[in-house]
Amino acid sequence: MRTPFIAGNWKMYKTVAETVNFVKEFRALVKDIDGVDVVLAPPFTSVHAAVEAARNSNVAIAAQDMHWEAEGAFTGAISASMIREAGAEYVIIGHSERRTLFGETDATVNRKVGAALSAELVPIVCVGETLAEREANETFAVLDRQVQTGLEGLTPDQIAQIIVAYEPVWAIGTGRTATAGQAEEAHGHIRQQLQAGFSAEAAEACRLIYGGSVKPANTAELIAQPDVDGALVGGASLEIASFLEIVASTV
Numbered sequence: 001m002r003t004p005f006i007a008g009n010w011k012m013y014k015t016v017a018e019t020v021n022f023v024k025e026f027r028a029l030v031k032d033i034d035g036v037d038v039v040l041a042p043p044f045t046s047v048h049a050a051v052e053a054a055r056n057s058n059v060a061i062a063a064q065d066m067h068w069e070a071e072g073a074f075t076g077a078i079s080a081s082m083i084r085e086a087g088a089e090y091v092i093i094g095h096s097e098r099r100t101l102f103g104e105t106d107a108t109v110n111r112k113v114g115a116a117l118s119a120e121l122v123p124i125v126c127v128g129e130t131l132a133e134r135e136a137n138e139t140f141a142v143l144d145r146q147v148q149t150g151l152e153g154l155t156p157d158q159i160a161q162i163i164v165a166y167e168p169v170w171a172i173g174t175g176r177t178a179t180a181g182q183a184e185e186a187h188g189h190i191r192q193q194l195q196a197g198f199s200a201e202a203a204e205a206c207r208l209i210y211g212g213s214v215k216p217a218n219t220a221e222l223i224a225q226p227d228v229d230g231a232l233v234g235g236a237s238l239e240i241a242s243f244l245e246i247v248a249s250t251v
Contacts, residue, residue, distance in 0.1 A: 006246060007231070008039070023050050025240055027057040036250045044064070122163065173213070
């Protein structure tokens with residue numbers, strides 16, 4: 001049985017002070033909720049403060065991106081070891097906004113995933129198609145490419161450890177959400193690809209989460225699907241009440 005996984009991606013929102021206030025209030029509200037892994041991904045500037053505010057709670061912290069090199073002349077970049085030293089346990093890799101706005105590719109995703117695992121970070125690897133790709137019936141082909149190239153070289157044991165987030169690009173920040181059936185279809189296909197490329201055991205253990213205009217009103221239906229193991233939440237994770245409702249609806 002896979003433990004549900006709910007992550008809040010704050011993107012470029014919240015100062016350090018706002019992050020600390022949120023985490024302190026939120027941790028008290030979820031302290032008695034068991035059976036779900038809860039993660040918050042604040043901006044880089046707030047990662048360490050969030051870790052300290054969440055210490056000895058059931059809330060873990062993620063970074064929103066990373067560079068694959070350990071160090072070097074990469075102005076503005078952050079390495080996996082820096083993220084780990086700051087206390088984060090997870091890192092989001094290949095989010096659609098990083099792909100579309102900042103030139104992320106399947107190849108760079110692959111390099112980042114390897115570097116994250118080497119630094120003992122758990123990657124939350126994002127995949128998903130654009131609206132044009134879906135309308136052209138290319139969804140499965142896109143997912144196949146992203147999974148095969150992005151996860152190339154990983155072992156079955158590593159596949160079992162990572163999180164894969166299916167986020168249809170057409171549903172991110174648009175208010176449009178994939179139906180539960182569409183989400184399950186994509187997740188089931190991804191799991192089949194993991195089974196074919198790695199092993200049945202790894203595919204069964206790997207948690208596949210959905211991201212794309214996730215809200216309290218649609219979480220329970222999405223999570224009820226056999227291959228949907230949680231959610232990567234954007235805007236709804238910025239407010240304590242809505243994120244708490246999403247977390248509570250998984251248990």
